[in-house]
Amino acid sequence: SYLTNIHQLHSSPSLIICPTSLIGNWEKELQKFAPSLRVHVHYGPKRTSGYAFEKICESTDVVITTYQVALLDVELLKGFIWNSISLDEAQHVKNPQTKQARAIRQLQGRHKIALTGTPIENRLLELWSLFEFINPGYLGTINSFKNRFVAGIEKGEKPERTVELKALIQPFLLRRTKQDKNIxxxxxxxxxxxxxxxxxxxxxxxxxxxxxxxxxxxxxxxxxxxxxxxxxxxxxxxxxxxxxxxxxxxxxxxxxxxxxxxxxxxxxxxxxxxxxxxxxxxxxxxxxxxxxxxxxxxxxxxxxxxxxxxxxxxxxxxxxxxxxxxxxxxxxxxxxxxxxxxxxxxxxxxxxxxxxxxxxxxxxxxxxxxxxxxxxxxxxxxxxxxxxxxxxxxxxxxxxxxxxxxxxxxxxxxxxxxxxxxxxxxxxxxxx
Known part of the structure; x- marks a missing residue:
């Protein structure tokens, strides 16, 4: 529904980046719930590049690719202003200093969405990495975030920092849990x-x-x-x-x-x-x-x-x-x-x-x-x-x-x- 609606506003395609195992899942879900959208999978050794890829995007509504391909083809993908960029299992960019995370942060989109069931797997810095993709600069630089939040929250020394951080991120979170009555x-x-x-x-x-x-x-x-x-x-x-x-x-x-x-x-x-x-x-x-x-x-x-x-x-x-x-x-x-x-x-x-x-x-x-x-x-x-x-x-x-x-x-x-x-x-x- 979301992808269908935004494509009524802009003609450029949306980009979905996901693990390899989920490409087929996304194809089936789009076919089932948004059959009007034209989908192209950018993956594999025979994937298109350069002008051929640009031509495909002119007649495509949704491009699906993987995190590994996004790193390899970052120069190609960052040449577009995507209608939206959605990261599925977004914990793949949890480490902010990796080449993969840095590459994906270079991509331009009118909307950006990070989908994950584990926004924090090991360290609070992973939350910064997700927000740096969604809304660059919103949580400050990586060093200022460490000084302001990481030490105080992870060591339990400054509980007021937890309240402060929650207030900052809450407007950008859509969270569904198994405790939700409808679910x-x-x-x-x-x-x-x-x-x-x-x-x-x-x-x-x-x-x-x-x-x-x-x-x-x-x-x-x-x-x-x-x-x-x-x-x-x-x-x-x-x-x-x-x-x-x-x-x-x-x-x-x-x-x-x-x-x-x-x-x-x-x-x-x-x-x-x-x-x-x-x-x-x-x-x-x-x-x-x-x-x-x-x-x-x-x-x-x-x-x-x-x-x-x-x-x-x-x-x-x-x-x-x-x-x-x-x-x-x-x-x-x-x-x-x-x-x-x-x-x-x-x-x-x-x-x-x-x-x-x-x-x-x-x-x-x-x-x-x-x-x-x-x-x-x-x-x-x-x-x-x-x-x-x-x-x-x-x-x-x-x-x-x-x-x-x-x-x-x-x-x-x-x-x-x-x-x-x-x-x-x-x-x-x-x-x-």
């Missing part, structure tokens, strides 16, 4: 359930060995080297909690079910879901975990399993989504980065988080691929947590740190600031 009436109920799973003896031994080794090494490291080592160890611990073969970088043949209680649990749960003739989404942070789950489930459940990740082409992603929504396939694994936002996957009424993210806003966005308007079944959310490990500790921290954007923790960077004693307390394996 709530359109959605079925949702139940979240945490599945606590023990480590195997092999995993527990490797876990303790890895933590002790890191603590000894960080005693001798400082600055970025220490932070890098901690973050690297956290990733190793997460992979180890999924399956020891992933941490040890062993072949697929050694990724046997019995070596990981998480693997046993996912098979048990998916078998139960399929017995009820229901469908599920399974989210993981890691491509290697997704590939392992795909192989394991296809073998144990004896049916094909989809896996959407960032290395796939647009056509492959679109085909997977279409097959799942048409209920031709019932088990859909998605990497959290590639499939955790934007997609409509209402054919699923179970969502499984195989490994946990640091930020509940990101997890909630992924869950909302199924729990969204168009869903007519009760949605059951399962969150896997390995007992006594970093996963259980992080779950506790997530529940405590809900102070920014209602649901925010400082990504995983806050862990790198801990002392060795605090790290030991956070990471130590507890075998109650």
């Amino acid at each position: 709530a009436r359109s959605l079925p109920d949702k139940q979240e359930q945490k599945e606590y799973i023990p480590l195997t003896a092999e995993q527990a031994s490797l876990y303790q060995e890895l933590v002790q080794g890191m603590l000894q090494e960080t005693e001798e490291k400082t600055g970025f080297e220490r932070k890098g080592m901690i973050l690297q160890t956290l990733n190793k611990l997460k992979l180890l909690c999924n399956h020891p073969a992933l941490y040890l970088k062993e072949s697929a043949a050694k990724q046997t079910v019995r070596r990981s209680h998480k693997s046993e649990k996912i098979i048990e749960l998916v078998e139960s879901i399929r017995t009820q003739q229901e469908s599920c989404l399974i989210f993981t942070q890691y491509i290697e975990t997704g590939l392992m789950l795909q192989r394991t489930l296809e073998k144990e459940i004896n049916e094909p399993v989809l896996f959407l990740h960032g290395s796939l082409s647009k056509e492959q992603r679109d085909e997977m989504v279409a097959q799942f929504q048409a209920r031709k396939k019932a088990i859909f694994i998605l990497s959290l980065r590639a499939g955790g936002t934007g997609l409509n996957l209402t054919a699923a009424n179970h969502v499984i988080h195989f490994d946990r993210w640091w930020n509940p806003a990101v997890e909630n966005q992924a869950t909302d691929r199924a729990h969204r308007i168009g869903q007519n079944k009760f949605v059951h959310v399962h969150k896997f947590i390995t007992r006594g490990t970093i996963e259980e500790k992080i779950d506790e921290v997530i529940n405590q740190k809900q102070h920014l954007n209602n649901e925010l923790i400082q990504g995983d960077q806050w862990v790198t600031e801990l002392s060795n004693n605090e790290l030991q307390e956070l990471l130590a394996y507890r075998n109650e």
